Amino acid sequence: xxxxxxxxxxxxxxxxxxxxxxxxxxxxxxxxxxxxxxxxxxxxxxxxxxxxxxxxxxxxxxxxxxxxxxxxxxxxxxxxxxxxxxxxxxxxxxxxxxxxxxxxxxxxxxxxxxxxxxxxxxxxxxxxxxxxxxxxxxxxxxxxxxxxxxxxxxx
Numbered sequence: 001x002x003x004x005x006x007x008x009x010x011x012x013x014x015x016x017x018x019x020x021x022x023x024x025x026x027x028x029x030x031x032x033x034x035x036x037x038x039x040x041x042x043x044x045x046x047x048x049x050x051x052x053x054x055x056x057x058x059x060x061x062x063x064x065x066x067x068x069x070x071x072x073x074x075x076x077x078x079x080x081x082x083x084x085x086x087x088x089x090x091x092x093x094x095x096x097x098x099x100x101x102x103x104x105x106x107x108x109x110x111x112x113x114x115x116x117x118x119x120x121x122x123x124x125x126x127x128x129x130x131x132x133x134x135x136x137x138x139x140x141x142x143x144x145x146x147x148x149x150x151x152x153x154x155x
Contacts, residue, residue, distance in 0.1 A: 010141040018137050022130040029123050035083075039091040042080050043101060044110035046072035060124060063112045071107030 023034055030036035047069040051057045057064045074092070078085050092108065095101035100114045114120060 007142040011138060011143045014137050014141050014143075015134065018130070018134040022127060022134070025130065026123055026127055029119060035087075036091055036094075038081060039077070039088060040095060040100065040110070042077060043072055043092075043095075043108050044115075046070060046076070046080070047109050060121070060128075063115045066109065066112050069109040069112075071104050071109050073107040077108065 023037065024032075026041075027034045027037040030040065048057075048064055050068065050070050051064045054064075056062060072080075074085075074089070077092070078088050081088055092101060096103060100110060102109055102111055115124070
């Protein structure tokens with residue numbers, strides 16, 4: 001890659017700026033606490049990992065059912081975040097007392113009803129718009145998504 005075409009630092013700078021701005025904005029749901037956002041989002045994203053690519057749950061209002069949620073264990077949550085257990089446990093207990101996280105057999109889930117609140121729907125709309133903005137900002141500094149590699153030809 002020649003020096004004139006190397007835009008990696010601009011892409012990293014732009015991407016980091018946009019991602020952090022989006023995280024700070026989304027953290028408003030948690031009183032501006034970005035760590036609370038990290039704990040909550042790690043839980044619900046793990047719960048829905050099995051729904052990735054499932055067209056039935058692709059639309060904004062097509063929230064997966066609680067019975068389809070994959071609970072995340074406390075140990076897996078701690079490992080995913082890499083913070084002291086006592087810190088994470090404090091957030092988990094606070095979320096449980098607020099009713100936005102439930103302890104079920106196998107671990108923790110964020111119930112589907114949590115995602116239908118007006119605040120969560122507004123946040124989802126905003127975050128989606130911010131992801132689109134990230135794409136535009138990255139294109140503006142010369143970043144392009146690569147097309148997938150074609151499958152190898154069979155002889």
